[in-house]
Amino acid sequence: MKVHGRLILFSLAAPIAYTLAYYFDWSLFQYYVSEGRIHFSPLPASAGPPILWYGWLATAGLAGGAIACAAPRRLIARLSPELPWLIPVAALLAALIYEMRWFL
């Protein structure tokens, strides 16, 4: 990969990390709407439902950033030019399958 290999690697790693984050509930933090505060460990149910989406974004951003920074140049140079669109398509399909429960 000649063009901005690390940016492209971020775009490969982060959607995978995001998919894993919502599937396995790896939220870096929770935002409690009723309190308007962020907590790094879950509160009891009486605190109301938390927003996990911000935490999933943070998990994916950090994981994607770490992988993009740490990957050796040789690996980046060997990435297939098809991967940058195949991975997001797979991530979108995974989201569709995961959320299908709402439509059945």
Add this chain to the structure above:
Amino acid sequence: MMTALLILHGLLAVALLGAVTHQAFAATARRGELRTRSFFARFRATDAAAYRNAVVVLFSAVMIVGAILYPRYRFLVRPILQTQDLRSANGAFELKEHFSAIGMMVLPAYWAFWKQPLSPEYESARVWLTWIVALIVWWNFVVGQLLVAIKGLFL
């Protein structure tokens, strides 16, 4: 304040929709077609690479404003969807959430692939990524509009 932000979110989304749709059609234009005078040929006869920064900035802005509005949706709108058992509407928004996140994460690659001079090696990746971003933007726009109007439409 929140109403103003919701309107801003909608206006930015309209601008993004226009930019990315133009770019997606221009990126897939066939060479001979650009010389014809049909509506689609004129629609496509634009410099696709010129939209790169506009799409990245607008997508990020829409996402940031959406993220600010999100707690209000969870606090006010989602409970209504749940009590009225509007499961499809709820699911459509869940998909909007995931699609926005994935769209935001592919933007660095999208930006890199559209950087001048365009590399012919990555033409298919460039076209595919542009269409992925365009489909995400269209889905999110339509779902957003439906949810804003849901009281009038379904309740």
